[in-house]
Amino acid sequence: MTKASLLLLEDDPNLSESVSEYLENCGYSVTCVYDVSAAEDTLYERKFDLLLLDVNVPGGDGFSLLKASRKEGNVTPAIFITSRNSMKDVEEGFESGGDDYIRKPFALKELLLRIQTILKRNFYHNPTDVLKLAEGITYDSDNQVLLINGATQNLQLKEHKLLKLFIQHRHELLSHEMILEHLWDYDETPSDGSLRTYIKTLRKLLGKDSIVSHKRLGYQFR
Structure with missing residues (x-):
């Protein structure tokens, strides 16, 4: 079976390694980037089935990255992974084009379930109805x-x-x-x-x- 491809933007190398290894063992293909610039370049070069985006990262933030990517026509579903936990942050995450929001610290199994749910829904973002x-x-x-x-x-x-x-x-x-x-x-x-x-x-x-x-x-x- 073809592996679903995930982009992981996470600037903490230990967390990035833990998440990517776990998801790869679960059958996914994971590409890791550590700052906004690398994420932008990777999104320009490749297509993914799902984006996993930390919010507080070098070179900008995950909210702005996804919002700009949506304006450019990127329809890939996205989950925000962040330590921000206020309702305002949650609202901003969804308004920027996110599909789910998971707060740190989180169980890897919970992240996996959220990924499986979104990929199973088969929905995507489109600027027009x-x-x-x-x-x-x-x-x-x-x-x-x-x-x-x-x-x-x-x-x-x-x-x-x-x-x-x-x-x-x-x-x-x-x-x-x-x-x-x-x-x-x-x-x-x-x-x-x-x-x-x-x-x-x-x-x-x-x-x-x-x-x-x-x-x-x-x-x-x-």
Whole structure:
């Protein structure tokens, strides 16, 4: 299975090492940075599935970093990790584009649960409520409404999840393993046949060239 990639901004080297080692042992890929400048460069160069951001860090603060990143179109979910514990700080964290807020000191297991919850939700930030996918085709991700020339299209739950995944990773090659892991819960049995059916449905609605199949590798949404 493809590992979810996490960016960890934490200037305390001991805490950074403890968190990254724990999360890597839990199956995640973790990239560590220690100041705002390094975080900005890394976010420019790479895409992540989740951001873990300390607030009080050299070169600025996590709130301002995420707020600026959101304005530039970064839609990646984010969790703030901080010793700040006032309600004003919590409010500022959410207003800057954060999705969760965990106070130091914290149990690593609690952080893991918060990460799993956010990644499972499959939501992301977008500066507009409705995405334009093509001429005459829009998608309201919050309300799960696909409109084609003003007409609502009926999609199954997993077809919505698949479309959201493709939109999040537009132009990226997504492996079969990553897609199967994303669409099916741990207590469900993934089905290649069902996946092909979902792909066929989306192609029929969005255009046959909207989803490119790469033999033995995966799919790419264009």
